[in-house]
Amino acid sequence: MxxxxxxxxxxxxxxxxxxxxxxxxxxxxxxxxxxxxxxxxxxxxxxxxxxxxxxxxxxxxxxxxxxxxxxxxxxxxxxxxxxxxxxxxxxxxxxxxxxxxxxxxxxxxxxxxxxxxxxxxxxxxxxxxxxxxxxxxxxxxxxxxxxxxxxxxxxGEIVTDDGMPSFCVLGAGHGGTAMAGHLSMLGCKVNLFNRTKARILPVKELGGIDVRGVVSGFAPLKKVTSDPAEAIFGMDILMVVVPAIGHAEIAELIAPHIKDGQVLVLNPGRTGGALEVAQVIRRHNPRVRPFIAEAQTLLYAARVTNPGQVQIFGIKNSVPLATLPAYHIIDVLPMIRKALPQFVPGDNILKTSLDNIGAVFHPAITILNAGRIEDTHGDFEYYVEGVTPAIAAVLEAIDRERVEVANALGIRATTAREWLYLAYDAAGRTLFEAMRANIGYNGIKAPPIIDHRYISEDVPTSLVPIVSIGEMLGVATPAMRSMIFLASAMHGVDYWAEGRTVDRLGIANMSVKEIRFLVAGADSGSSSPPSSSISQTED
CATH class of the missing domain: 3.40.930.10 (Mannitol-specific EII; Chain A)
Structure with missing residues (x-):
């Protein structure tokens, strides 16, 4: 620089x-x-x-x-x-x-x-x-x-990393490109990894990212690569910024190369992301002990506008972050906050996972507007015209089920109405009224096609884990189950088989006490460890 x-x-x-x-x-x-x-x-x-x-x-x-x-x-x-x-x-x-x-x-x-x-x-x-x-x-x-x-x-270059952690951003989509550019402009050493070479070729040729918007300038990068070993070598913090359906694949790619003490953060984790990634890493590299964390939501509102160029529309003021187990937050958060003070401590990964408002809004609104999306190619306001009183009633049913599953785990989840007020200062007696009061939704268009991440990502990584946990704990989730069935029928995909079930999360047949013990800070030396494979020492 x-x-x-x-x-x-x-x-x-x-x-x-x-x-x-x-x-x-x-x-x-x-x-x-x-x-x-x-x-x-x-x-x-x-x-x-x-x-x-x-x-x-x-x-x-x-x-x-x-x-x-x-x-x-x-x-x-x-x-x-x-x-x-x-x-x-x-x-x-x-x-x-x-x-x-x-x-x-x-x-x-x-x-x-x-x-x-x-x-x-x-x-x-x-x-x-x-x-x-x-x-x-x-x-x-x-x-x-x-x-x-x-x-x-x-x-020569201004050497800028004194006291700052180094970052590898894994994923060169909208959010990953924004994060890599922003971190570089704060003076951090940054590597950028992407699974496909074509996407990062323009960035590699430029030597960095042309950042525009709320922060602006040229952001030089240390390395731009599709080699996972090269990307994460010697880096303090690994920020995974890919759709949640890609978390397991990223974990599998980096598992042979990740080292003790490196910090892996899912941005965001959706529901059960940290649990799934912990399972994958433990399966492929049982002796390594990285720190694993998940963010509740993505820090940036951004869009890749041209090859090698990203527009950052906004950076959130605060994003809850939780670690697995929860007590590692005191080890992880201070280092991340040296560069990104917007991250604040979340209660635990159950809280970040179940305060997943995308699970409430995205699949149901898209599925219930499927005909209109296919007819107009998404030419209508998604959260305004796409949410009628009847559709809002379905959203409220889904939200109640999410909150009930959280309650069964001893978690006080934020309701969708409460979230709208906290995030946008939008209030209403019903969810429909609160959504209509949110001026931030004005102008946001619907997806142009049904084959969209609002279904392909949010169903297997948000609805499936909530329903699976609920069924294991005896909480009925008929509205969510219906959305999973309809999404699978529409796409010709068995989203239940592909999704984050309790088996895939490593918590099958665990009691609430065991799950909370695992999340709060179980270790293999505990006198009464839970039965999850996450907590077992493998030799």
Whole structure:
């Protein structure tokens, strides 16, 4: 990574006529806000606070540059902008030297290491009058950035991983590409793995990802590969970002190569993801002991827009994360939060698995609108026009069954209505009213075809495990069972046979006490271990 890649061209300014440093800082921050969504009042407050502790001026023999900088929650990535002031400005006092170049550098707390390296690089770059003269004589912003790039060419890459964990992102779809790009821009070493070479070839040729949206810039990657051993070697955290139906295959691919202490996170786990992956890894590599975790939902709303390019529309403020067993959260979460503080502790994997709202909405809405989807190719608003009072009544029946299965396990699951209020501030006396009150659903189109992940992923990895657990514990789930039957008939696939049944999760014939013991923290040395193969020591 270089300074030139951190510079925001659209927010850098030539021929600024400001007379006071506060004015220059505000101009640059407001310009960054227009292109990068910076919280202007907070950024200015934090920069002002940092300025009171001491200003940062790098000087040559004749000229100097000022750097207004701060670590602040006002931004989501490291941002750098330049202002050139032809008449100069007195930075500290009226009789002080007049500076013609001002940098603004801001960074989120988790990118503190990259922030310090960038600040040091600016000082190195601007210790000579020749560079400062080149910046002041630039005739365009493009020329300005070219001067910076030329000046730091001999300095090499900014080494950015001090104190930050390294990541391998497994999966180069929308979410995986977004995660890899975001982590790189925070200063982490990142490898990207994908099972098919064709998808990652453009990224490999570019050497990274063109990231746009709420964070923006070029994100260089350490390795881009389809070799699982090469991808995960030496990496601290392995982020699996593939459809849940691919979790078992990914686990099988990496099982021979994963090492003790590496952290494997499913993004998200859907229902029973951590249990299934633990079974697969134990079967293929019984002696290894990685940490296994699952997120409740995906951190990003993103879309791959062109080969090697991703648009990040949003990054969630918080996503619950749970480990298997639960007590490992204190080992796993602090390391992940160094880069991604949005992850917060979840109760356990039963809670993250059963608070799976996609299980309620996706299969039923799609199946009950099958005729309309095939007739219009999905040209209607999925959550608005696709949810009538009658369909909402079916969703409520499915939701009640999910909550009852959770209750049988001693888990207080969030209802779909509660989730809509918590996630979107959408309230209603019924689920139908709450969904209609959610303006975030406006404009979201239905899938264009029936052969869609809302069925092919959510039925086997969400509905099947909930129903299977429910039946084992004596909880009736007729509405969910009906959806599994209809989905199987529509697709000509036995989703029950392919899905995450209790056998596949390794919890068949276990009591509630045994399941909770396993999830909370059973080990093979316990005096009364549960009967699951997950907890058995294999020699």
């Amino acid at each position: 270089h300074l030139a890649s951190l510079l925001v061209a659209e927010s850098s300014l030539l021929r600024v006529s400001a007379r006071q440093k506060e004015e220059v800082i505000r101009l640059l921050i407001e310009s960054l806000a227009q292109t990068r969504g910076v919280d202007v009042p907070l950024a200015i407050k934090d920069i002002t606070s940092r300025e009171r502790k001491g200003t940062t001026v790098f000087s040559g023999e004749r000229n100097g540059v000022a750097v207004a900088h701060a670590v602040t929650a006002a931004c989501k990535q490291v941002l750098l902008a330049i202002a050139v002031i032809p008449d100069g400005i007195s930075w500290n006092r009226s009789d002080g030297p007049r500076l013609k170049v001002v940098f603004v550098l801001i960074a989120p707390p988790q990118a503190h290491g990259l922030y310090l390296k960038a600040l040091s690089r600016i000082g190195h770059l601007c210790e000579a009058d020749k560079m400062i003269d080149a910046l002041t004589q630039a005739n365009s912003v493009g020329e300005l950035i070219a001067r910076v790039s030329e000046g730091e060419a001999s300095l």
